[in-house]
Amino acid sequence: MYHAIAQDIIKAIVAGEYETKLPTEKALMTQFDASRTTIRRAIDVVFRHGLLRRVQGSGNFIVKQPQNSATVLNLSIGFDRAAMVAGGPLISKVVTFDRIKADEQLAKQGNIAIGDELYRVIRLRYLQDQLYDLEESYFPRAVVPYLSEDGVQHSIFAFLRDAYGIYGSTTENYVHQVRLNATRAKLVGQPVGDKTMCLDGINYLASGIVFNFSKTFFVYPDLELYYHTENIDLQD
Template sequence: MLKYELIAERIESLINNGHYEAGDKLPSVEVLRSEFNVSKSTIINALKNLEKTGLIYQARGSGIYVRNPKRDGFVNLFTADGFSDEFKGHDVTSKILKVAEIQPEDEVKQQLKLKDNDSVYLVDRIRYLDGEVFCIETSYFSKNVVLYMNEEIANGSIFHYIENNLKVKVGFTDIYFNIGKLNKKDATHLELNEGDPSLEYEQIFYTSTGIPFDYSKIIFHYENSRFYIPSIK
């Protein structure tokens, strides 16, 4: 983890623990720099990270303030974190449907910018939030970046494994939404009825150097999923 991310985590902890509440003004950049004994650029990057995730806002000429907290149980669509990090304090579990090394179809090759002989790890999971079905997740991981995958890893936080074990820095993500209706197979996995509405999205994750490594298709349970977009100008 980079230094500015560690500082962002420490400031986030102060906010989450009630040291700073919604509407409170944070110390200035110079005061934070001195308090954490880091460079000014590190503090600026940490604040940008917190602003992007919707924890703070910066008012020009006035200072840095704590935003209203995100409603509990909502997915922040403007973050590249996995569900385990997004729902800290909740029980996030998985049912593994399939983990396999495969030769990808053309669509996956295109999204992950793969060559003809490149293979991927396919991970099919049903994700649960506090015991309730949350979504179906079908992910394709480029073996050029994600060197190994098995059911034990897929049962936990894949992103923790990628960042902590493989030392891959996750950078950003592209998301494409689609509203549809469930087919029989997906409805069965989600414990819903065929033809029920669904929010589907395709998500491509990139490393901090811009290399696509994860192409995922996610179908959310329309009754158990809620979303949050922290907009900044």
């Protein structure tokens, strides 16, 4: 239940419904008809997404995005929510949607077994009519038994939450520069060999099972990265 509450709070923050800080825990308990423990767990999720700044004795304050937020990619909240902050949503154009079996390269990329059956989704995504990224995403069918043509046109993660109750627990991200091969260069309309920022991501369930892995090539001009971390004091 706390996952759903966290999603509602995140949507409200992205939509600008809270100007400076979250309502009190008591107010949120009333709003969502939930216990204090559930509300606190939901707030923890929102905090880990980099949307809150905790001030002891004062509450949970909204983290303000930079003024040039259209060019800031907030890895803590994901591409789709970052795009909403920047005036989105992202509009998808599906290039490829099919089922394949993982070869050696995909198995290594997604930390899965060779031969595992996958849904493959390749999409161009646009922010305010300008090309934002090229996304090559894979979903093991052992975890995601069904994806639809309509579902991949929009937020696939939202579809997985609604249809299967799938919530990501941990994500591994690796950001690096790559040169575009002929296929990718043609899709994004750039010269072969041009460098672009690429994000390799793997998403895990709480059980440690992979439910998604992807490569995303960003072509939106002047992108900057933002990432939220929580400092933890380690004591002997």
